[in-house]
Amino acid sequence: MFCGKEVxxxxxxxxxxxxxxxxxxxxxxxxxxxxxxxRIKKILKENPQFGEPxxxxxxxxxxxxxxxxxxxxVELSNYWRMIYTIEGNRIExxxxxxxxxxxxxxxxxxxxx
Numbered sequence: 639m640f641c642g643k644e645v646x647x648x649x650x651x652x653x654x655x656x657x658x659x660x661x662x663x664x665x666x667x668x669x670x671x672x673x674x675x676x677r678i679k680k681i682l683k684e685n686p687q688f689g690e691p692x693x694x695x696x697x698x699x700x701x702x703x704x705x706x707x708x709x710x711x712v713e714l715s716n717y718w719r720m721i722y723t724i725e726g727n728r729i730e731x732x733x734x735x736x737x738x739x740x741x742x743x744x745x746x747x748x749x750x751x
Contacts, residue, residue, distance in 0.1 A: 640731055645683045647733045653720070656738040667716050674715040675738065686724050686733050688712065696748060701736070709736075717741040 639645065649657060657675070660668045681688050689710030697709050701723075712720045718740050725732045739747065 640684065640686055643726065643728075644730045645686050645733060646730060647679055647682060647735065649735045652737045652739070653735040660738075670715040671718050671738075674718075675720065678712050678714065678720065682722075682733050686731050689720075689722065692721070698748065706736070714738070719744040 657672075660672050678688075687710070689712040692709040692711055694707070697706060701709065706723050708723055710722050710724070712722070714720055718738065720735060721737045722733055722735045725734065737747065745751075
């Protein structure tokens with residue numbers, strides 16, 4: 639619950655694929671990333687704005703085309719990142735995990751050097 643509203647978390651797009659790939663791997667790094675993701679999910683249920691907000695001018699065009707108006711970043715273990723957006727109404731808050739990726743792919747996605 640956050641501000642008296644239920645918080646629901648959904649995985650969408652690339653995040654589902656990345657999570658399933660991590661689940662299939664049995665190495666310690668993958669397990670560490672999965673554990674940190676699960677820990678972050680619990681935190682987001684209590685505070686959906688936990689992540690670091692990404693300024694609107696840095697939101698990639700492909701996400702803006704999907705109607706994404708706010709974007710947050712959370713660091714996972716082993717330098718992995720997770721990005722998500724928040725939507726809501728009077729009854730509930732919806733957190734959509736959009737992407738889970740390593741640091742290199744994160745930089746490429748946001749066109750950082």
